[in-house]
Amino acid sequence: GAVVSQHPSRVICKSGTSVKIECRSLDFQATTMFWYRQFPKKSLMLMATSNEGSKATYEQGVEKDKFLINHASLTLSTLTVTSAHPEDSSFYICSVGSGRTSTDTQYFGPGTRLTVL
């Protein structure tokens, strides 16, 4: 399967600042990537589907202006959490999809732990 990396692995920021998380597909041309958020004792929740060269598709309830996704190449998608607040603290995980939907095989990155103070 695909090897997926995320950077940074953990980040602490002050409330009101913006944080960028990178997701890289190291050995697979990723037309589609997915961004998830995982809160303690909660399910892994799909936030958005990132499509190379086009706009991301956001899930209901996810603010596209707050969670900016850019997928400019077949190996890199970025998630920027703008004006972060403590309630945005979570574990953010990206995945590389083998197809265009999340029901196709996905290869997950190691995640990024975001803590907003």
Add this chain to the structure above:
Amino acid sequence: TQLLEQSPQFLSIQEGENLTVYCNSSSVFSSLQWYRQEPGEGPVLLVTVVTGGEVKKLKRLTFQFGDARKDSSLHITAAQPGDTGLYLCAGDQGGSEKLVFGKGTKLTVNP
């Protein structure tokens, strides 16, 4: 409401014991996947089951998909500390084009 219910939520056992964890739903799934996630890491796919009644084995792990394709179980024989982790099930309802995850079972195997 949670589409996929996993039980138990937490399980702590001794090395060498057997265990079963469950993934249940009132909905039918065209396939179910099981993942293991270690702390601070992303989920790693263990198996996908697609046929009702299907049983798949992965070394000491046995996965079963219910006949009605609404539930699944994971049985681990002679658990080892390396089996420690969060076990997630995820289902594909077919028409939604979206994989839905359960909350997971957090397994701790003590040496």
